[in-house]
Amino acid sequence: MEYRFSMFANIRVVLVNTSHPGNIGAVARAMKTMCLDQLYLVDPKLFPHADATARASGADDVLASARVCETLEEAIQDCSLVFGASSRSRRIAWPQLVPRACAQRIISEPDHSSIAIIFGREHSGLTNDELEFCHYLVNIPANEEYSSLNIAAAVQVIVYEIMLAKLADKANQTGSLSSERDNKKDEMSKSISESATAEDIEGLFQHMEQALIDMDFLDPDNPRQLMRRLRRLFNRTHLEKTEVNILRGIFTATQRSGQQSN
Amino acid sequence: MEYRFSMFANIRVVLVNTSHPGNIGAVARAMKTMCLDQLYLVDPKLFPHADATARASGADDVLASARVCETLEEAIQDCSLVFGASSRSRRIAWPQLVPRACAQRIISEPDHSSIAIIFGREHSGLTNDELEFCHYLVNIPANEEYSSLNIAAAVQVIVYEIMLAKLADKANQTGSLSSERDNKKDEMSKSISESATAEDIEGLFQHMEQALIDMDFLDPDNPRQLMRRLRRLFNRTHLEKTEVNILRGIFTATQRSGQQSN
Numbered sequence: 001m002e003y004r005f006s007m008f009a010n011i012r013v014v015l016v017n018t019s020h021p022g023n024i025g026a027v028a029r030a031m032k033t034m035c036l037d038q039l040y041l042v043d044p045k046l047f048p049h050a051d052a053t054a055r056a057s058g059a060d061d062v063l064a065s066a067r068v069c070e071t072l073e074e075a076i077q078d079c080s081l082v083f084g085a086s087s088r089s090r091r092i093a094w095p096q097l098v099p100r101a102c103a104q105r106i107i108s109e110p111d112h113s114s115i116a117i118i119f120g121r122e123h124s125g126l127t128n129d130e131l132e133f134c135h136y137l138v139n140i141p142a143n144e145e146y147s148s149l150n151i152a153a154a155v156q157v158i159v160y161e162i163m164l165a166k167l168a169d170k171a172n173q174t175g176s177l178s179s180e181r182d183n184k185k186d187e188m189s190k191s192i193s194e195s196a197t198a199e200d201i202e203g204l205f206q207h208m209e210q211a212l213i214d215m216d217f218l219d220p221d222n223p224r225q226l227m228r229r230l231r232r233l234f235n236r237t238h239l240e241k242t243e244v245n246i247l248r249g250i251f252t253a254t255q256r257s258g259q260q261s262n
Numbered sequence: 263m264e265y266r267f268s269m270f271a272n273i274r275v276v277l278v279n280t281s282h283p284g285n286i287g288a289v290a291r292a293m294k295t296m297c298l299d300q301l302y303l304v305d306p307k308l309f310p311h312a313d314a315t316a317r318a319s320g321a322d323d324v325l326a327s328a329r330v331c332e333t334l335e336e337a338i339q340d341c342s343l344v345f346g347a348s349s350r351s352r353r354i355a356w357p358q359l360v361p362r363a364c365a366q367r368i369i370s371e372p373d374h375s376s377i378a379i380i381f382g383r384e385h386s387g388l389t390n391d392e393l394e395f396c397h398y399l400v401n402i403p404a405n406e407e408y409s410s411l412n413i414a415a416a417v418q419v420i421v422y423e424i425m426l427a428k429l430a431d432k433a434n435q436t437g438s439l440s441s442e443r444d445n446k447k448d449e450m451s452k453s454i455s456e457s458a459t460a461e462d463i464e465g466l467f468q469h470m471e472q473a474l475i476d477m478d479f480l481d482p483d484n485p486r487q488l489m490r491r492l493r494r495l496f497n498r499t500h501l502e503k504t505e506v507n508i509l510r511g512i513f514t515a516t517q518r519s520g521q522q523s524n
Binding site for chain 2: 029030032034035057058059141142143146148149156157163164167212214215217226229233234236237238239242243249250253254256257258
């Protein structure tokens with residue numbers, strides 16, 4: 001059974017600090033089999049590399065157009081929805097989705113939203129700082145005693161679910177009626193609530209942190225725990241651009257009101 | 263999200279004439295992540311091999327217990343249900359299933375039935391003679407223009423669907439058990455993060471409104487529009503008690519810092 005539709009131009013796979021170039025090639029192959037071609041590599045150990053090309057096995061176009069970034073921030077700055085693949089349970093609970101729910105969430109986004117799915121290092125995954133960029137974690141259900149999928153295998157499972165969700169969605173959208181409805185949905189969601197990008201959100205958090213320091217609420221030498229909680233809270237809400245502007249307005253007002261006392 | 267249950271002792275993965283030992287190792291790893299450990303190798307080109315062990319990455323027990331057979335017939339002779347993985351459509355129509363349907367079919371078999379899923383050569387798949395041993399072909403939905411998954415990636419997708427089907431089946435079967443587990447889960451999430459009550463949230467909004475008036479951000483004669491947006495934002499997040507306390511702490515700090523200027 002085979003399917004043709006255009007590539008998912010708005011969904012990118014981001015690999016952070018990948019050690020084995022062979023894995024990068026295998027990820028490119030996994031992506032292309034499921035109609036994804038936007039690959040971002042954050043500070044890969046070895047790239048380009050013959051092992052990557054060998055394992056890509058015909059998906060070398062995906063490799064050739066891969067974007068290499070110095071930082072994760074750079075790779076996702078224009079994204080409004082960010083997932084982090086993670087097999088570890090963590091002390092601070094983060095919103096977690098299985099791949100099928102993740103795919104549903106992605107398919108229900110308007111087509112113009114940029115979406116990132118981040119995969120961490122082969123042995124240590126994503127750091128807590130990197131997780132803070134994520135709205136959701138994606139966990140692949142796995143054997144409790146041996147839960148670590150190879151990175152390309154994890155990509156394969158997640159992009160497979162995305163393609164199945166897309167196929168199911170297309171099958172539901174029969175006729176012009178529903179495509180009209182979709183256009184309306186798109187327009188509506190654009191005008192009513194444009195999602196904030198990762199860059200907007202990062203700007204908000206930096207502003208928030210400074211405002212909290214200015215009002216002596218946050219110890220600048222030890223800001224981590226509080227900021228982590230606040231990031232978690234606001235990441236969960238999937239902020240709109242206007243909301244970011246309101247919140248930044250509030251922080252500016254607190255800073256102004258504090259300055260008057262100096 | 264992790265799951266523990268005994269291995270699927272009645273389901274075997276059969277690899278025919280695999281060329282790259284690395285792929286055999288990667289298949290062992292994919293299997294073990296989804297609780298399968300019965301691996302049969304029909305006339306592998308190179309096995310055992312260091313590349314297989316390297317790519318198995320901790321699933322070397324699956325490799326060590328792998329059975330090497332001379333013929334496919336030998337590998338599946340005691341099986342009552344046989345699937346062949348195939349990405350090609352064939353002239354002779356064969357009953358075909360997508361992985362999810364294949365997994366359903368497997369789960370509905372009695373536990374004592376032996377089931378085989380056969381994967382062919384990396385480049386040429388299964389021969390027509392080999393296909394004739396199969397009751398069904400399994401096709402992974404894929405990009406029409408690039409449909410060939412790596413063999414270990416294909417195994418990963420299929421065994422992932424088997425495990426999900428098993429989990430869904432278990433969830434359906436265990437009525438009282440699962441409600442017990444749900445209670446436990448509830449207790450857990452309560453202790454980790456107790457949800458704020460409507461009263462907590464209302465207290466937060468009143469505090470927020472006053473703080474915003476104090477810092478001249480909100481016009482007390484016309485607070486409606488802004489407060490409505492903020493209520494909408496925070497209601498969406500499903501706040502925890504600790505988060506309400508943090509936010510109220512911030513508003514108290516802004517009020518203190520503003521008072522110093524009067």
